[in-house]
Amino acid sequence: EIVLTQSPGTLSLSPGERATLSCRASQSVNRNYLAWYQQKPGQAPRLLIYGASSRATGIPDRISGSGSGTDFTLTISRLEPEDFAVYYCQQYGSTPLTFGGGTKVEIK
Amino acid sequence: EVQLLESGGGLVQPGGSLRLSCAASGFTFSNYAVSWVRQAPGKGLEWVSAISGNGGKTYYADSVKGRFTISRDNSKNTLYLQMNSLRDEDTAVYYCAREVSASGFFDYWGQGTLVTVSS
Numbered sequence: 756e757i758v759l760t761q762s763p764g765t766l767s768l769s770p771g772e773r774a775t776l777s778c779r780a781s782q783s784v785n786r787n788y789l790a791w792y793q794q795k796p797g798q799a800p801r802l803l804i805y806g807a808s809s810r811a812t813g814i815p816d817r818i819s820g821s822g823s824g825t826d827f828t829l830t831i832s833r834l835e836p837e838d839f840a841v842y843y844c845q846q847y848g849s850t851p852l853t854f855g856g857g858t859k860v861e862i863k
Numbered sequence: 864e865v866q867l868l869e870s871g872g873g874l875v876q877p878g879g880s881l882r883l884s885c886a887a888s889g890f891t892f893s894n895y896a897v898s899w900v901r902q903a904p905g906k907g908l909e910w911v912s913a914i915s916g917n918g919g920k921t922y923y924a925d926s927v928k929g930r931f932t933i934s935r936d937n938s939k940n941t942l943y944l945q946m947n948s949l950r951d952e953d954t955a956v957y958y959c960a961r962e963v964s965a966s967g968f969f970d971y972w973g974q975g976t977l978v979t980v981s982s
């Protein structure tokens with residue numbers, strides 16, 4: 756089973772600042788099959804990125820994904836009020852599918 | 864509009880059973896693999912089980928293998944999760960989620976249904 760470790764656990768930033776979230780895998784993720792989701796309180800997760808760097812439909816270009824192998828990054832170039840949430844990475848290159856523990860982006 | 868609507872959650876005693884349903888609309892249900900993903904209170908996401916579009920292939924997390932059974936009725940556009948021998952640690956919100964091209968990542972999620980296992 757691939758274990759995904761997200762860091763930091765919490766990121767305290769102000770609107771307009773840049774957010775950099777990390778997701779590290781315990782072994783290489785096949786074909787960089789890595790997705791990112793955003794979740795707000797009381798809501799279901801929302802797909803942001805798949806294939807490590809492809810944006811899902813309707814996701815603004817201030818949100819981007821990068822990385823390969825075992826190290827992946829989600830970057831939000833300029834935080835908007837609606838970006839404050841919890842973010843999860845997920846690998847789908849092998850079963851079982853696994854998720855990281857999440858990074859909370861909170862308003863400083 | 865794609866919609867997934869879970870139902871069937873509730874309070875159940877340890878060792879008990881529960882069946883969750885997920886009604887799908889707005890897309891050709893039989894063309895998509897679907898999964899159950901759960902989230903314990905205040906915790907992260909955990910994939911539970913998946914089923915192929917025609918129901919011929921099923922997959923389970925080790926934590927539920929032998930206790931949970933995933934199935935689907937494509938004539939009713941509905942996904943099911945039969946949960947037996949429930950444990951305290953099965954307490955969670957259970958989401959159904961549609962897989963993109965049977966790839967393993969999810970583009971649409973339901974709103975979730977809460978299962979509480981407690982005596």
